[in-house]
Amino acid sequence: MVGIIIATHGEFATGILQSGTMIFGEQKNVEAVTLMPSEGPADVKLKMEKAIASFDNKDQVLFLVDLWGGTPFNQANSLIEGNEDKWAIVAGLNLAMLIEAFASRFSMETAHEIASKILSTAKEAVQVKPEALEPAAPAAAAAAGPSNAGAPGTFDYVLARIDTRLLHGQVATAWTKNTNPTRIIVVSDEVAKDDLRKKLIQQAAPSGVKAHVVPINKMIELAKDDQHFGGQRALLLFENPQDALRAVEGGVPLETINVGSMAHSPGKVQPNKVLAFSQDDIDTFAKLKEKGLKFDVRKVPGDSKGNMDEILRRAQAELNKQR
DSSP states (O other), rough: OOOOEEEETHHHHHHHHHHHHHHHHSSSSSSEEEEEETOOOHHHHHHHHHHHHHSSSSTTTEESSSSSSHHHHHHHHHHHOOOTTTEEEEEESOOOHHHHHHTTTTHHHHHHHHHHHHHHHHHTTOOOSSSSGSSSOOHHHHHHHOOTBBBBSSSSEEEEEEEETSSSHHHHIIIIHHHSSSSSEEEHHHHHHOOHHHHHHHHHHTTTTTEEEEHHHHHHHHTTSSSSSBTEEEEESSSSHHHHHHHHHHTTOSSSEEEEEEEOOOOOOOSSSSBBOOHHHHHHHHHHHHHOOOEEEETTTTTTTBBBHHHHHHHHHHHHHHH
């Protein structure tokens, strides 16, 4: 029997498994994997590995995850490497999908068969009432005429973000919908040298948006090309403020940087829940400010903006106490 891992942010996985069990009965070889606020990607991966080890048939595994590009998806995607011929991932988890997956296990022996089967069921379960709210068939794009993407001109920078996690669920969903980029560009020398991370980032891109990973010098070169990127809306992702500073110093014409997430590590202080700073980080933000950069401190578009000056003051005070 195909093993199923239900993986989500928070307790959603546990709750939907309970709902599915109420409707369809108790299930063997099904495990819920949760990503809690205090946990990181490594915790999720370890839980998934333990779940797979508990299955009767480890050759056939189906991952049902909540968000394409989110941490549960990314960790499942790293585990599926080398098992693509047998394992499968389906994102956009809903109860209809889960019940269909349970039912399909009685007649289907592979994760690929079940993944294909449950897609239509999951989509058909999304309905609206009154029916007049259903959007019309997509004709607006055709009516608007051909895109000018690729025409002479430079990038339109719709967002530049500092985020240790780079391309993950909040970026792939909330920020992409908010800024409507045509390209997501991870700007990092380190990631550009890591073929696995590059592949995961490219696979995590939302539908219709191309994802690229480029070294910092290459981004500087692309920013100065005024012949090939007219009509292209670029969302830039930096792993740390130092990389962003190098890009700005090299000529990438940014005016505002969204500061979304900076992971804690030894030697850093954490003045709020999502941002941690070393002395080098604080000094780097000061240099960015000297160059006229403004800071938009938000995890997602709906958050209220944080005061970067105040956050940096608190971080500096905490570092001074440690000395």
